[in-house]
Amino acid sequence: MTRLIFAFGLFLLAALPVAAQQIEVRSGEHDNFSRLVFMLPPGTAWTTERVDGGYRLTTPGRESRFDLSKVFDLIPKTRVLAVTPDVDARSVFIETPPSVHLESFPLPIGAAVVDLVDGAEPEKPTPVAPVTQSFRPAPNRGYLDLYWSKPETTPAPEPEPPTTAAAAASEKPVQVASPLSLPDARVQAAERDLVDELGRAASQGLITMELPKHAPEKPAAVQPDKPAETSSAEAAPEDGSSLPLQSETVIDRDTAATFARHQLSDSGHSCPPDEEFDVLSWQTDKPVVEQLTEARKDLVGEFDRPRPEAVIHLAQVYIAHGFGLEAKDALRSFDIAPEEAGFLPMMAEIVDGLPSHASDNDLIGLTACDGKVALWSVLASPETPRKEDVNFGAVLRAYSALPPNIRALVGPSLSAKLIEMGAPDVASTVRSMLARAPKADQQALEEIDAQIELDAGRKDEATRLLDGLAQSDTPEAAEALVKSIEVKLSQGLAIPAADVDNAGALGLQMRGSESGARLIRAEVLGMGSTGRFDEAFRALANWDAPQFDDIKRKTLNDLAALLGKVPTDDIFIENVFRHREQLDANVLDEAVQITLADRLSNTGFAQSARDILTPETRRSPEGRLALARAALVGRDAAAAYSYLTDLPGEEASQLRGEAMSMIGNHRTAEGEFAQAGQSQAQIEEAWRAGNWNFVAKEGSETQKRFVELFAPETKPPTDPRDVVPLGPLAEAQQLITQSQSEREAFAKLMQELKTP
Incomplete structure (x- = not known):
């Protein structure tokens, strides 16, 4: 009885329909042919046939999704013009020029190899031997084996003269698999009893079983005059000695499911399955209120204990409608463990536009995955990922599968990251996908447009778009105002007073947040751009936000840089000494310190110029040059020369020449100016040093004439x-x-x- 139950269970397993599976398509280029490799599972039947414009590869018994995103990564569009899936999800069309023909063969791992070879198609293609079905997990043959494997050929037996009966049979289709025939009525009775027992056990919860919804497809017949190029798991001996059954151990099944769900990225990280990021499936067609009401039901089970699956579903519904904070609150209120919540907290922060923190970010390093996680990994990365580490095809597929409202929420931040990593073309594609949404978010589109314009260097058009967004009553208005002020400051423009006041008001309203800190920064720099330094330094002094000290230090540095560029020396000197306590040199960048020091030197404050340089800056090459310039202003040539000792560069040589000229060592000064490329200064020092031969050669016409008259030794001696x-x-x-x-x-x- 046990054997009979096992055999019937195997028969039911074999009758289950095959689910659609994504088939990866790889490619390789050779001297006289281009290769395509379709990574079909072991035992998959496939055929190729000549059609108009190229060839078609078909998997008759399986619905497949062909991943064609990497087909042309390694091959040109010469022998293979295009590869597109057909509408029936069972075949793919390979467009080729007439000058190539197709050759194909299977690999032991189940993959189908298709070569597009130069030259006309042979008159009689060689039949391909079918691959023997194996139910063991296929070994990993590696990546390169797919492109340098050769067709496995089986020596054909010597042909025998067909008999009359055989010749008649050859005209009929060959039956690949014999139907199951029952010996007698006793077997039918035993089968009915077996089904009754299995049903009773299933009703008691002892076993679970799935019956096929449709009868399994019969294998197609093979014509004797047209051998099929197939790797068939359905082929069986014609004498009916075996049944078309397939067996699989529980270990093989679970292991295959695990590897199908959790692939590895290029960096070695495990790639989560797509269902953990399928935001579109978390929504329904019902109104949002009804969806949230239904999701809030049954959150607590017996003994008032939270039901984790219900809470997680509620958080998913919140995220699907853009309520990230509510999703995090729901998970936290019901004490959902981090391993159960998974990536939902990070996704909630992303849809709310909150910054990511590397310490608790599990999405970092998954940008190369070929799934929906690639999009969320890019959005969650605190630092801009490297372009070569991002699977842009997976990112765009995941973005296009988002609901329109989530697409509008994450689109601008995704576009900004793409532009930062050097992929503005992908950012334009994101913009096009957002524009094709049924109800496109116009503000999000304008924000992406402004980013693209900025990347292209069209700052005037970008500021026009940003100014329009800043005047809108949307959550993006504050960010647009900050960006508009930053762009105008980069152009050296004065910020209008209305924008400055608006930034200050919004910064006060949003104080305590990063957006509020950035608005205060915009207000301070906007006041500095119009010479309102007293108000700007007062706002900095009143800025009490320890969590944003980095933004405050950067704002002080940029305000000092603006002070160093004011055109009037009186305003510069007045504000430098009035706010000297706030202009802490330890906070300022080296370049800003040197700018202020040179401005102080040029106005005669040499000692103050030295004081504003930190010890680290004084030891740097640029800092030593600034010290030398200040010393020369103070007529301290010896100190200036000491700062420049062994310092390379034309500017250092020029300053050494000025120091030597100030000391009176004109001959050395002449050499220093020569190294600096200062020809006029070199001639002047040669004049002072009495180098009449050089003056007679390189000096002005007046100098040459004077030397000719008063320095006869420069003339060649005359024969008496x-x-x-x-x-x-x-x-x-x-x-x-x-x-x-x-x-x-x-x-x-x-x-x-x-x-x-």
Whole structure:
């Protein structure tokens, strides 16, 4: 009886319908052919056939979803023009040019290999031997084996002359599997008793069973003159000696289900299944109030104990409608354990636009997964992921599967992250998906448009969009106002007083939050952009938010940078010394310290310039240059030269030249200016050093003429034999002419020296 029950159970298992499964399609390029590998499960039947414009691969007994996102990652569109799934979910169309033909063969792991080979199609294709069905888990042959495997050929037996009966039988379709025939009525009676016993055990909860909704499809017949290219699990001996049954152990079944659900990302992290992020399935067509009312029912079970599955469902409904805070409160109020809540708390923070924290973020590192988790991992990453670590196809698929309201909530932040990682084209695709929603959120679209315009460098158009969003009565208005002020500050523009006042009012209203801190920052910098430094420094002094000290320090640094750029020295000096206590050098960046120090040096406050530089900045190359500039303003050439010792660069050489010239060492100064590429300064130092040969060669025309008259040693020596003695009158006339030329040269030189 036990054997009979087991055999009938195996028969029921074999009759269960095959569920649709996603089939990965990989590719590889070779010298004379392009290869496509369809990762079919072991035992899957498949065929190929020639159709108009290319070929079709079909899986007759299985509904499959073909993942074609990576087909053209490694091959060009030369032999394979396009690969598209057909509408029946059982076949895929491969578009090819007429100059190639198809060759295919199965792999031992069950995959179907399709090669598009250069040249015309052979007249008679070689039949492909079917793959023997195996019910053991297929070994992992690796990735590269798919592209360099060769077709397994089986030597064909010698043909025998067909007999008359065989020739007649060859004209009929060959039956692949024989139908099950029952020997006698006793077997039918035993089968009825077995079904009754199984039903009674199932009603008592001892066993569970699933009956097929439809009869299993009969295997297609194979024509003898057209051998099918198939890897068939349905093929069976023609004599009916075996039944079309399939057996599977519980360990094999559970292990396969585990690996199908939890794949691994490129970084080695386990990829969660899609149902944990299927936000669309958490909604219904009913009004939101009714959905929430139904989800709140039966939250507490016997003995007033929370029912975790009901609470989790309520949190999912909250998230599906954009109520992230309510979802977290529900999970926390009913003490749902973190392992039961899963990713719901992080998803609730994302839909509410809250910042992510790396310490409790389980979604980090899953951006490369080929599932819906890739989208939420990108959104949850506190730092912008690297472009090469993101599966953009999975991100876009997951985004398109979101409900329209959630699409509008996460679209702007997703677009911003995509632009930051260098994928503005993907951000434009996100914008298009959001625009195609039945009720597109216009504010979200304009926010994404502003991000795209900023990335393209069109700041005027971006500020126009941001200003419009800032005037709207939407939650995005405050963020748009902050971005608008930041963009205008980056352009060196003065912020309108209305925007400054609006930022201050919103910052006061939202104090205690990060958005409020950013609004106060915008207010402070906006006042600084119009010279209202007293009000700006007063607002900084009244800023009491220890949790946002980083934003406060950055605001002080940027305000000091604005102070260093004011065009009037009087305003600069007045505000620097008035707010000297708040301008803590330890808070300012090195570049801002040097800007203020140079501005103080140029206005004659050399000592104050040195004081505003921290010890770390003074030891840096840029800081040493700033100290040297301040020392030269203070006429301390020796100190300036000491700061510049062994410091490379043209600017250092120029400053050393100025220090040597101030000391009076013009010969050394000439060399330093030569290294700095300062030709005019080099000529001036050569003049002061008496290097007449260099002046005669590189100086101005006036200098050259003066050297020619007053420095005869620069002329080549004259042979005495070439000198013609002059008489008294000729010699006197020559002296008069020479004296006149010297006076003119001297007068021109003095005029040139007077000219600034």
